[in-house]
Amino acid sequence: YHLDGPAILQRPNVNAYVDDGRNYLLMHDQQYDVVTIDPAPPFFSAGTVNLYTREFFELVKSRLRKGGVLCLWIPPENKIEVRMVVRTFLDVFEQTDAWTGTIYKGLYLIGSRHQIENVEEKIRRAYENPRMVNDLLEWDNSCGDPEKVLELFVSHGDDLRKLYADAPMVTDDHPYTEFPLLRVINEHK
Numbered sequence: 310y311h312l313d314g315p316a317i318l319q320r321p322n323v324n325a326y327v328d329d330g331r332n333y334l335l336m337h338d339q340q341y342d343v344v345t346i347d348p349a350p351p352f353f354s355a356g357t358v359n360l361y362t363r364e365f366f367e368l369v370k371s372r373l374r375k376g377g378v379l380c381l382w383i384p385p386e387n388k389i390e391v392r393m394v395v396r397t398f399l400d401v402f403e404q405t406d407a408w409t410g411t412i413y414k415g416l417y418l419i420g421s422r423h424q425i426e427n428v429e430e431k432i433r434r435a436y437e438n439p440r441m442v443n444d445l446l447e448w449d450n451s452c453g454d455p456e457k458v459l460e461l462f463v464s465h466g467d468d469l470r471k472l473y474a475d476a477p478m479v480t481d482d483h484p485y486t487e488f489p490l491l492r493v494i495n496e497h498k
């Protein structure tokens with residue numbers, strides 16, 4: 310997809326795996342600095358619920374190194390499903406920040422065991438790296454400077470917990486996002 314893709318894959322600190330993410334983590338004990346989950350919408354796609362459950366988030370959390378983060382993209386879908394996934398994520402990750410997207414709307418949840426500190430400073434410092442800036446400008450200018458990125462911040466986890474406390478939690482035994490038909494019918498009554 311990107312011209313520099315093959316070169317990036319050759320870097321010694323980059324390991325790419327094409328596999329079922331949940332099963333891969335179950336089969337390997339490796340620790341990671343960053344895990345990114347970008348499930349294809351809609352929420353009810355076959356098997357996608359396996360990437361939104363409490364058990365899966367706990368599995369990912371157990372594979373994060375100290376200071377590691379999970380980044381989960383939640384597509385702009387039905388409000389009910391978004392509420393359930395956010396609630397489930399917040400229940401597992403003590404420290405969560407939410408950001409909105411630019412081109413790809415929706416919500417990005419960044420979760421960690423430890424507070425993510427100095428975010429503004431780190432974002433500003435990233436703009437001193439020309440390769441980072443080129444990456445951010447690849448599609449458009451929506452992230453052309455640090456202020457534009459900082460404007461994408463939505464909320465910290467504690468505030469989100471208040472908003473989503475009453476939402477059901479998605480678990481392996483209760484895969485709510487996989488069965489939206491009744492909720493959609495009830496919404497339109």
